[in-house]
Structures are given as C-alpha cells and as structure tokens.
Amino acid sequence: MIVEVKNLVKRYDRLVALDHFNLTVEKGEIYGLLGPNGSGKTTAINCILSLLSYDKGNIEIFGKKMSPDAYEIKKQIGIIMQNIAVFEELTVYENISYFCSLYINDKNQVRRLTEEAIDFVSLGDFTKFYPKKLSGGLLRRLNIACGIAHKPKLVILDEPTVAVDPQSRNKILEGIKNLNKEGATIIYTSHYMEEVEQLCSRISIIDKGKIIASGTKDELKNMISLGEKITVEAYNLKEEQIRQISHIPNVAQADYKDSILYIKSNKGKNNLIHILDYLQNNDINFGKIYTELPTLNDVFLEITGKELRD
Numbered sequence: 001m002i003v004e005v006k007n008l009v010k011r012y013d014r015l016v017a018l019d020h021f022n023l024t025v026e027k028g029e030i031y032g033l034l035g036p037n038g039s040g041k042t043t044a045i046n047c048i049l050s051l052l053s054y055d056k057g058n059i060e061i062f063g064k065k066m067s068p069d070a071y072e073i074k075k076q077i078g079i080i081m082q083n084i085a086v087f088e089e090l091t092v093y094e095n096i097s098y099f100c101s102l103y104i105n106d107k108n109q110v111r112r113l114t115e116e117a118i119d120f121v122s123l124g125d126f127t128k129f130y131p132k133k134l135s136g137g138l139l140r141r142l143n144i145a146c147g148i149a150h151k152p153k154l155v156i157l158d159e160p161t162v163a164v165d166p167q168s169r170n171k172i173l174e175g176i177k178n179l180n181k182e183g184a185t186i187i188y189t190s191h192y193m194e195e196v197e198q199l200c201s202r203i204s205i206i207d208k209g210k211i212i213a214s215g216t217k218d219e220l221k222n223m224i225s226l227g228e229k230i231t232v233e234a235y236n237l238k239e240e241q242i243r244q245i246s247h248i249p250n251v252a253q254a255d256y257k258d259s260i261l262y263i264k265s266n267k268g269k270n271n272l273i274h275i276l277d278y279l280q281n282n283d284i285n286f287g288k289i290y291t292e293l294p295t296l297n298d299v300f301l302e303i304t305g306k307e308l309r310d
C-alpha cells in the first residue's frame with residue numbers, strides 16, 4: 001500500500017469539506033480522484049500531504065503515519081499543485097535544478113536529473129527562458145518538471161491540465177504515463193472525466209467531500225443501470241410514437257427534439273435492433289444513428305442526479 005486514508009474529516013468552520021473520506025492507493029497505480037469543482041479534491045491532497053490539519057481520520061504513506069515533520073516520507077513524494085510554484089527570477093533550468101537540489105545533495109546527480117526532467121517535459125528549447133516568457137502550457141510543464149526531477153516514488157498531481165492547450169495537455173498525460181512506467185505511483189485529481197478514463201487504473205469519484213463510488217472505469221460503469229445512449233435522426237415523430245418507443249424493452253428514457261430522438265437504454269442485448277425494428281415497422285424515416293457507451297459523467301449523473309461539469 002502506498003497511500004491509505006481512513007475516515008478523513010476536514011471542516012472549514014461549518015463547511016464539511018471532507019466527510020469520512022477513504023482512499024487506498026496501491027504500488028504502481030495511476031489513481032484518479034474525479035470530482036467537480038469544490039468537491040474536496042485539493043483539500044484531500046493537502047491533508048494527505050500534511051499541509052493542512054484535519055479534524056479526524058488516519059493517513060499513512062508508504063506504511064507509515066504521515067505528519068507535518070515526516071521528512072523521510074516527504075522526500076519520496078513529488079507534488080504538482082494547481083497553482084504554479086516556480087521562481088520568476090530563475091530560468092527554466094535553474095528552477096528545476098533548484099527544486100531537485102532540495103532533495104539531492106550530489107551536484108552531478110542534480111545536473112543529470114535536471115536534464116532528464118527537461119527532456120521529460122520537452123522543454124529543451126526553453127532552458128534559458130524565465131517563467132514570464134513561457135505560455136500557460138509550457139509553464140505547467142515547468143511546474144511538473146520541478147515536482148518530479150528528484151524521481152519521487154509517489155507523484156501527486158492536482159488538476160495539472162487546467163487551462164492548458166491540447167498539445168501541452170497531451171504531453172503532460174504522456175509524461176505521467178511514462179513516469180508510471182518508470183515505477184512511480186501516481187495520484188491524479190481532475191474534473192475532466194476523459195483524462196481520468198484515459199489515464200487511471202482505478203478511480204474514486206468524489207462529491208461534496210464524500211467518495212460516492214470507486215473502482216476501475218469498467219466497474220464504475222457497471223454500477224449504473226444505463227447500458228447505452230442511442231441517438232437517431234428521425235423525422236416527424238408523433239407524441240404517441242415517442243410514448244410507444246419509451247415502452248420498448250430496456251428503454252429507460254426517450255426524448256425527441258429538433259428531429260433527434262435521444263434514447264437511454266438499460267443494459268441488455270439488441271437494444272438498437274429493437275428501436276430500428278420499431279422505426280421500420282411504423283414507416284418512420286430516419287437518418288444518422290449512433291450509440292454511445294456510458295461515460296464517467298453518466299456514472300456521476302446517475303448517482304448524484306447532476307452533471308460532473310458545471
């Protein structure tokens with residue numbers, strides 16, 4: 001076990017930001033903490049890192065109790081927080097080298113690790129740039145290099161792709177996968193379900209400070225009744241026909257707007273065939289059809305009744 005959090009409670013005055021929050025991260029995982037803005041992700045990370053005191057609960061990292069002065073544990077953690085934390089008066093190279101030297105004494109090793117970190121985030125063309133000359137995406141990549149240059153065993157990234165261009169985003173995601181391949185365990189917080197799906201081996205979904213579901217993405221999707229979403233371009237449907245469609249086996253919901261029929265089906269076989277049969281048997285003209293499997297947003301929606309995104 002790399003991280004074990006049990007029954008964590010954190011209050012900000014009357015607001016319960018973490019409500020008996022539990023998390024278990026095993027060695028070698030990329031663990032995703034997915035939740036909307038304000039759900040408690042940053043608070044959880046800050047508590048795990050002992051940067052924030054908490055009201056109740058137990059936190060262990062590498063099998064040892066975490067505390068503000070657990071320096072041996074902290075040395076082996078790389079932290080990349082939402083807010084960029086680099087020195088304006090240092091260049092890209094100097095920033096990474098400085099952060100690395102906080103953990104490593106040997107100058108040659110610092111030099112080698114700094115160069116590796118620069119390659120890792122593809123900032124080789126910018127080593128002499130000062131942070132204020134970097135675009136948002138490059139600055140985030142510098143922030144990441146500063147957090148991982150010392151090759152920590154555990155890397156925690158809190159929403160590292162917010163306000164980042166697609167090219168930098170892909171580089172960041174690729175980099176995280178590579179870090180993991182090299183042996184680091186990763187905790188990754190995000191409100192972007194696509195990233196979490198793409199990256200993470202296991203996921204916990206958090207809402208209002210509570211973990212509402214945990215598992216692999218397939219396990220999470222199997223927790224809900226939604227099997228697929230079927231969209232059909234269908235012309236001149238009458239109300240009675242929409243009502244009949246909503247009674248086709250496994251159809252949970254049928255809505256019709258601007259000549260598009262939106263169907264949510266429960267899990268089952270041949271859902272699409274049943275709908276096409278109905279359309280054909282009733283001489284309904286239809287055009288484009290597509291089906292989508294549930295996303296993590298659907299999991300969130302079914303459990304909480306609201307969308308993951310604002």
Ligand SMILES: Nc1ncnc2c1ncn2[C@@H]1O[C@H](COP(=O)(O)OP(=O)(O)OP(=O)(O)O)[C@@H](O)[C@H]1O
Nearest residue numbers: 012015017035036037038039040041042043044159
């Ligand atoms: N220092 C603070 N004092 C009071 N309330 C706070 C403080 N920090 C966070 N909160 C509140 O605690 C809740 C959880 O916030 P937190 O920042 O942990 O969420 P988050 O999931 O990380 O969201 P975001 O992605 O927007 O940062 C929110 O309601 C937030 O307003």
